[in-house]
Amino acid sequence: MRTFEYVRATDTQEVVRMLAEDPSASCLAGGTTQLDLMKDGVLEPPTLIDITRLPLHGIERRGESLHVGALATMEELAADSTVAERLPVVREALLLGASVQLRNMATIGGNLLQRTRCRYFRDPAVLECNKRAPGTGCAAVQGAARMHAVLGVNENCIALHASDLAVALVALDAVVHIQGLSGRRTVPLTEFYVTADESPERENVLEHAELITEVEIPLPPPSARSGYLKVRDRVSYEFALTSAAVVLVVEDGTIRQARVGLGGVGSKPWRAYEAEHVLTGAPATSATFQDASEATMRDAWTVPGTAFKVPLARRTLVRELQTVSGVTA
Template sequence: MNPFRYARADDAADAVALVTAGGTAAFLGGGTNLVDLMRETVARPDSLVDVSGLSDEITETDTGGLLIGAAVRNTALAGHLAVRTRYPLLSRAILGGASAQIRNMATVGGNILQRTRCTYFYDTAGSRCNKRDPGAGCDAIDGFNRIHAILDASPECVATNPSDMCVALAALDATVHIRSLGGARTIAFTDLHRTPGETPEYDTVLEPGDLIVAVELPALPFSAQSTYRKVRDRASYAFALVSVAAALDVQDGRVRDVRLALGGVAHRPWRAWKAEAALRGAPATAQSYRDAADAELADARPLSDNGFKIELARRTIVAVLTELAGPDGEAA
C-alpha cells in the first residue's frame, strides 16, 4: 500500500474542496472496497477524504419517496422499516450482498462506486487488464471468464459490476444526487454507470471531484410487490453469476406495469428495458415471462466459459416473475 494523507470532511462542500485540492485524492466511505484496492496497489490515491460521517439519514421526500444519504450504512438501509415494507427488493439485495461485518461498514455511496471483482483486474503482478492499465489488453477474454459479461461487453473489457444493491436501485428508477465544485445536480441511476467501450477504466459518468451525497427512490406504487433473487456458486459471500431485481403489477391476469433489472451479466447494473416493454399488457403467464426474457437476452454474446448465463438468466427471470404474480397470475 502506498503512503497517503488523511482528512475528515466537515460537510459536502469541504469534502469536494479537499478532494480537488490537488494530487490523486479519493473519497473514503466504509473502505470495504477501496482499502482492498489500495492494498493490492490497484488504487494509489495520495490522499483520502473521509466522508463517512456525512449525509447518513433516510428521510421521506415531499412526493412520498425516500432520500437516502450516501453515508448510510448498508445494514441500516436494509433494516429500515420503510425500505423493508415499501421496497423489499432493495433490502433483500443488500442482505444478499456481503457478510454482516461488511454491511455494517459499507456505505451506500461506496457500494455504488465499488469496482469489479474480475480476478485479472486484481492481479497486478501477472495479468493484462485495460480497466486497471488502459491499453494493456484483457486477459479475461481468452482466459477464465465464467463470471464475466454476456451483455454489452467490448473487445477492451468483459468485466461485470459486482453490486447487488445497484441492481435493485436500477430497477427502482432511483436518482443520484451529486455535489461538485460546480454545484448540485442529479443523475438517473440507469445513466450513472457506463458500458466499457474503448475506455473501460471509467466505471461511471462521474467527473473528478464529484461526490455522491444521496440516492432518491420515487414513490413507485407497486414497489412493495417486489423481490431480489441472486444465483451464485455458494450461499456465503459470493458475487452473483446472475441476479434479478423485479417489481410487478398484475391486474385481471395481465401485467399492468413492471420493473426489471439484472446483475452479473454486464459492466453496469442492467435495466431490462426490452423485457419490460414486452411484458406490459401481456398475460401474466410463464410463457410471457420467457418471451420477455428472450427479448432481453437476444443480444447476449457469451464467452468460452459463461454461455450458461443466458439460460440461467432466462430461468431466473421466469422464476422471479412467477413468484411475484402468484400461482393464479395475480400479484401475490
C-alpha cells in the same frame, strides 16, 4: 500498501475542493472496496480523505420517495420501515449482498461506486487490462471468465459490475444527487454507469471532484409486488452468477407495470427494457415470462467461460417473475 496522508473532513464542499486541488486524492467511507484495492496495489492514493463525518447520513421518506444519505449503511437501509413495507426488492438485495459485518460498515454511496470484481483488474501483475491500463488488452477474454459479464461488453473488456443493490435501484428508477465545484446535479441511476464496451477505463459519469450526497428512490405503487433473486455458487458471502430484480403491478391477470433489473451479467447494473416491453400489457403467464427472458439476453456477447450465463440468466428472470407474480404455470 504504500504510505499515504490521512485527512478527516467534516464539510462536503471542503472535500470537493480538496479533490479538485489534488487529482490523485481519494475518499474513504466504509472502506470495504477502497482498502481492498489499496492492499492489492491497484489503487495507491497519496492522500486519503475520510468522509465519514460529513452530514450525509440518514434516511427520510418524503411523499412517495425515499431519500437515502450517501453515508447511510447497507444495514440501516435494510432495517428501514419504508423499505420493509414498500421496497422488498431493495431489502432482499441488501441482505443478499453482504454479511452483517460488511453491511454495518459499507455505505450506500460506496456500494454504488464499488469497482469491478474482475480478478485480472485486481491483480497488478496482469498487464493486459484495459480498465486499469487502456490499450493493453483484456486478459479475461482468453482466461478464466466465469465471474464476468455478457451484456455491455466486447473483446476489449468483459468486467462485471458486482453490486446487488444497484440492480434493484436501477429497476426502481432511482436518482443520485451529486455535489461538485459548480454546484449540485442529479443523474438517473440508469444513466449513471458506463458500459465496458463504451469505455473500459471508466465505470460511471462521476467526475473526480464530485461526491454522491444522496440517493432518491421513487416508491412503486402500493399494489406493486417486488423481489430479488440471486443465483450463486454458495449460499453466503458470494457474488452473483446471475440475479434479477423484479417489480410488477398485476391486475386481473394482466401485467400493468413491469420494472426489471439484472445482475451478474452486465458491465453495469442492467435495466432490462426489452423484458419490460414484452411484459407490459401482457398476460401474467410463464409463456410471457419466457418471452421476456429471451428478449433480454438476445444481444449477449460471450466467451467460452461465460456462455453458461445466458440460459442461467433467462431461468433466473423467469423464476423471479413467477415468484413475484404468484404465477407458476
